[in-house]
Amino acid sequence: MKKVNIRHSIFRTLLLSMVVLFSFSQTSFAQEDSGAADAAAEESDSGAGDVEGDVAAGKDLFNSLCAACHKPYKKGIGPALHGVTEKRDREWLYEWIENSAAMIASGDPEAVAIYEEYNEVSMNAFPQLSNEEIDNILAYVEQPKAEPAQAAGDSAQANSGGSGGGGVSTNIILGILAFVLLLLTVILVLVNKTLNRFAEVNGVPVVVSEKRKPIWKAFVENQFLVLVSSIFLLLVGAFFVYGFFMQVGVDQGYAPVQPIHYSHRIHAGDNQIECKFCHSSARVSKHSGIPSLNVCMNCHKSISEVAPETATDDYSKEFYDGEIAKLYDAVGWDTETLSYTGEEKPVKWVRIHNLPDFAYFNHSQHVSVAGIACQECHGPVQEMEIMRQDAPLTMGWCINCHRDTKVKVQGNKYYDKIHEELSKKYGVETLTAAQMGALECGKCHY
Numbered sequence: 100m101k102k103v104n105i106r107h108s109i110f111r112t113l114l115l116s117m118v119v120l121f122s123f124s125q126t127s128f129a130q131e132d133s134g135a136a137d138a139a140a141e142e143s144d145s146g147a148g149d150v151e152g153d154v155a156a157g158k159d160l161f162n163s164l165c166a167a168c169h170k171p172y173k174k175g176i177g178p179a180l181h182g183v184t185e186k187r188d189r190e191w192l193y194e195w196i197e198n199s200a201a202m203i204a205s206g207d208p209e210a211v212a213i214y215e216e217y218n219e220v221s222m223n224a225f226p227q228l229s230n231e232e233i234d235n236i237l238a239y240v241e242q243p244k245a246e247p248a249q250a251a252g253d254s255a256q257a258n259s260g261g262s263g264g265g266g267v268s269t270n271i272i273l274g275i276l277a278f279v280l281l282l283l284t285v286i287l288v289l290v291n292k293t294l295n296r297f298a299e300v301n302g303v304p305v306v307v308s309e310k311r312k313p314i315w316k317a318f319v320e321n322q323f324l325v326l327v328s329s330i331f332l333l334l335v336g337a338f339f340v341y342g343f344f345m346q347v348g349v350d351q352g353y354a355p356v357q358p359i360h361y362s363h364r365i366h367a368g369d370n371q372i373e374c375k376f377c378h379s380s381a382r383v384s385k386h387s388g389i390p391s392l393n394v395c396m397n398c399h400k401s402i403s404e405v406a407p408e409t410a411t412d413d414y415s416k417e418f419y420d421g422e423i424a425k426l427y428d429a430v431g432w433d434t435e436t437l438s439y440t441g442e443e444k445p446v447k448w449v450r451i452h453n454l455p456d457f458a459y460f461n462h463s464q465h466v467s468v469a470g471i472a473c474q475e476c477h478g479p480v481q482e483m484e485i486m487r488q489d490a491p492l493t494m495g496w497c498i499n500c501h502r503d504t505k506v507k508v509q510g511n512k513y514y515d516k517i518h519e520e521l522s523k524k525y526g527v528e529t530l531t532a533a534q535m536g537a538l539e540c541g542k543c544h545y
Contacts, residue, residue: 130339152238162223167401175401176437177217180240196233196311198224245407255348274425321397354487359429360422361486363410374473381462381473389448392430399426403434414484427534451488452477459543460493469532470507476501501537505529 150328161169168176187209190203194204195210200364227506228236242463318324366372375381380388405419426432431440454460465471473481478489490496508514508530521530536542 112343150434152234152236153237153412156232156241157235157237157259160228160232161239164228165236168222169240170403171242172244174437175389175403176220177222178213178419180237181244182241184237184241191231192231192237195222196228197226198261200224239328273394273544348452349410349491349493350488351491352487353451354485356485357449358446360414360418362414362419363480363483363486365405365419370407371481375466378473381466383463383467385461387465392426392446396430396432400432400437403427411484439517451486452492454492457544459545471504497543498533501532505534506532506535 126337161171165180169178169180169182171179173179191209199210199214203214203221253503365375366377376463377390377394378387380386403423404418405416405423407416409419410416429436429444429446431442433440433445464474465476476490476492478487478531480486506514506529508518517535518530521534522528527533527534531537
């Protein structure tokens, strides 16, 4: 009598169907997303307004001459400039930009009104600008305000559920495929039951494959494998335990979230602000210090929003502008009156670099005397969006630095005698910090 082997292929069939369905859905979504992005780009390109003058040249002139006091769409030290060509005559603007003080002195009513409205702050004269250059500046400030990039993405997402370009909706296609998959599953179950009944009626025995011994039982019965595995696990466990205890107190890579997001990438990188402009006490003190918010306001009185090109995939322009608003809230700065309200709020910064109390480190000794760049210990801060502890700051790391760092003795009379004696002692021309006693325990522990 012929035996029938039952091969359970339903699971394999379902799995294959699910893979096909998933692949098809991903392809459809990718096509829709690409189409939506192209549509948004076309809409953005078509939205540019027609203006007179060279916008690119006007932007350069505005950034170099006007941006310190004016913003295109917001009030600064002076008024917002967007829409100024509709409020003022072009010839009046030429005369005002070239010499506003003369217009105020002549008693021009509009000039005097602006002067009084903005706290009698005189505008700089720009007699060097030609009318064509002024037209370029006006063409730049009259450009329509760019919509946030997120708006296009939201619009595409909102339209993703419907059909586009006369095609079939993705939801309809997925619904049809799901129905076909369900129908196929029901058919396979019915066929399996029918074959089992047919075999039973015709006396065909159904062979059920014998269960194999579980792998864990086979492993337990093999004493050699148990012994080798136990030794291996003990060694691996000891390695990880040792590594864990060696990391106690080492916070390399620590990058906490601060109450106000501060991008070193923008300040130290894009704007090339020198580290010691904010951390000024690093030159003369043991500590580098946390900059006062007044230091921030030296620039941010006039900078209430970032440039659009500053934004990244992770951090939008709206995010950065919101963080500047947090700064204004902390110092009590009113953007309408451009004055302090007196309502200040403390900012609880989270410390990143923290040496133990028994270790002495002096910033001024390293920064001013040794002339070591901040990046030597803090890493490429000009590339960090979020500040982190780049170095391990362990004792071994410091000792290795002292062994490798050459002491700059040129032009320093304090080191003349020491260099002369120690260079003879060690037979070298240049000395390291270690050769000058930087490895003595009392230098860092006292």
